[in-house]
Amino acid sequence: MFLSAEPPGEGSSCVRVAAVGDIHCRESRREEAIAAFANLDARADLLLLAGDLTAHGLVPEAEVLADAVRGLRLPVFAVLGNHDWHEGRQAEIRSVLESAGAVVLEGEHATLELDDLEIGVVGAKGYVGGFPGSHLSDYGEDSLRAVYREAGEEVAAMDAGLRATAACDLRLVVLHYSPTEETLVGEPEGIWTFLGSDRLAAPIREHGPDLVVHGHAHAGRFEGRVADVPVYNVSVPVLGRDYHLFEVAAPASRGVH
Numbered sequence: 001m002f003l004s005a006e007p008p009g010e011g012s013s014c015v016r017v018a019a020v021g022d023i024h025c026r027e028s029r030r031e032e033a034i035a036a037f038a039n040l041d042a043r044a045d046l047l048l049l050a051g052d053l054t055a056h057g058l059v060p061e062a063e064v065l066a067d068a069v070r071g072l073r074l075p076v077f078a079v080l081g082n083h084d085w086h087e088g089r090q091a092e093i094r095s096v097l098e099s100a101g102a103v104v105l106e107g108e109h110a111t112l113e114l115d116d117l118e119i120g121v122v123g124a125k126g127y128v129g130g131f132p133g134s135h136l137s138d139y140g141e142d143s144l145r146a147v148y149r150e151a152g153e154e155v156a157a158m159d160a161g162l163r164a165t166a167a168c169d170l171r172l173v174v175l176h177y178s179p180t181e182e183t184l185v186g187e188p189e190g191i192w193t194f195l196g197s198d199r200l201a202a203p204i205r206e207h208g209p210d211l212v213v214h215g216h217a218h219a220g221r222f223e224g225r226v227a228d229v230p231v232y233n234v235s236v237p238v239l240g241r242d243y244h245l246f247e248v249a250a251p252a253s254r255g256v257h
Contacts, residue, residue: 013117013249013250014247014248014249014250015045015046015114015117015119015170015247015248015250016043016044016045016046016245016246016247016248017044017045017046017047017048017172017211017245017246017247017248018040018043018044018046018047018048018243018244018245018246019047019048019049019050019174019213019232019234019243019244019246020036020047020048020049020050020215020234020235020236020239020242020243020244021049021050021051021052021081021176021213021214021215021216021234021235021236022050022051022052022081022215022216022218022235022236022237023036023049023052023053023065023236024052024053024054024055024083024236025053025054025055025061025062025064025065025068026054026055026056026058026061026064027060027061027064029064030064030067030068033064033065033067033068034067034068036068036242036243037068037069037072037242037243040072040074040243041072041073041074043245044074044245045074045114046074046075046076046077046112046114046119046121047069047072047074047075047076047077047243048077048078048121048172048174048213048234049065049076049077049078049079049102049174050079050081050174050175050176050213050214050215050216050234050235051078051079051080051081051082051083051084051125051175051176051214051215051216052081052082052083052084052176052215052216052235053065053078053080053081053083053084053093053097054083054084054093055083056083056086056087057083057084057085057086057087057088057089057090057093058087058089059089059092059093059096062084062092062093062096062097063096065097065100066096066097066099066100066102067100069097069100069101069102070100070101072101075103075112076101076102076103077102077103077104077105077110077121077123077174078097078102078103078104078105078123078174079104079105079106079123079124079125079174079175079176080093080094080104080106080125080176081125081176081215081216082125082176082216085125094106103121104123105121105122105123105124105174106123106124106125107123107124107125107153107154107157107158107160107161108122108123108124108157108161109121109122109123109160109161109162109164109165110123111165111168117169117170117250118167118168118169118170119168119169119170119171119172120161120162120164120165120168120170120171120172121165121171121172121173121174122158122161122162122165122171122172122173122174122209123161123173123174123175124154124157124158124161124175125154125175125176125177126151126154126175126176126177126178126179126196126197126200126214127147127150127151127154127177127197127200128147128151128177128193128194128195128196128197129147129148129151129193129196129197129198129199130192130193130197130198131180131181131192131193131196131197131198132198134189134192134193135193135197136148136151136193136197151197151199151200152199154200155199155200155202155203158173158200158203158204159202159203159206159207162203162204162206162207162209163207166207169250169251170210170211170248170250170251171207171209171210172209172210172211172212172213172248173204173209173211173212173213174212174213174214175200175212175213175214176214176215176216177195177196177197177200177214177216178195178196178200178214178216178217178220178224178231178233179196179197179198179200179201179204179212179214179226179231180196180198180201180224180225180226180231181196181198181224182221182223182224182225182231183214183217183220183221183222183223183224183231183232183233184196184217184220184221184233185220185221186217186219186220186221187217187218187219187220195216195217195220196214196216196217201226204226204227204229204231205226205227205229208227208228208229209229210229210248210251211229211230211232211246211248212226212229212230212231212232213231213232213233213234214231214232214233214234215233215234215235216235217233217235217238218235218237218238219237219238220233220235220238221233221238222234222238222239222244232244232246
């Protein structure tokens with residue numbers, strides 16, 4: 001997938017990335033959603049939406065977000081979250097958002113050019129599975145093993161996307177579930193298994209993208225890391241605002257990982 005967009009500014013080597021998750025759009029929040037992104041074109045070069053875009057996984061809720069981003073000139077990339085899957089309408093939700101110009105990534109990647117920079121965006125929902133001391137294993141009942149397999153499929157998709165974008169000047173990863181327990185601190189440790197998995201960290205650690213964002217953990221904390229890669233929890237309850245604006249500097253050179 002390849003997109004083009006307006007350059008970030010004459011001579012600029014920074015990309016301004018707006019990111020937010022857990023918007024939970026619904027009709028009663030229509031004005032709030034539209035106002036949240038109303039002036040974004042002037043502030044950011046691209047927007048990452050980190051899942052839970054709807055309140056209950058209903059198509060009319062997705063239409064609220066579609067109306068909020070439809071007029072944006074900057075590229076919009078989104079992943080779906082567990083709320084968006086709740087009613088089994090995820091394909092329709094994807095279609096609604098794409099009709100408004102957003103790119104929905106479900107274990108996929110996209111590339112775009114900003115000025116003289118090529119940017120790769122890798123997007124996946126991620127999944128549950130836990131962290132040291134609380135891992136779900138590939139053992140036992142078929143239903144539990146299916147959860148393990150689904151998490152493995154998300155990991156494999158991330159790995160493939162990061163390999164495919166290895167030559168890009170900047171690489172961004174957007175997830176819903178967390179790849180590190182560092183951004184879960186504040187949530188009860190007993191539910192960390194259901195908030196993410198350190199299996200998602202493996203391709204991040206191997207390929208070293210420039211920025212990783214996720215949502216889902218409403219009571220977590222903003223900043224963490226996987227090896228040297230910064231990871232941020234951009235859920236609205238953590239941010240306390242409409243989105244966070246990152247300025248991501250392009251490395252002087254990018255070798256193939």
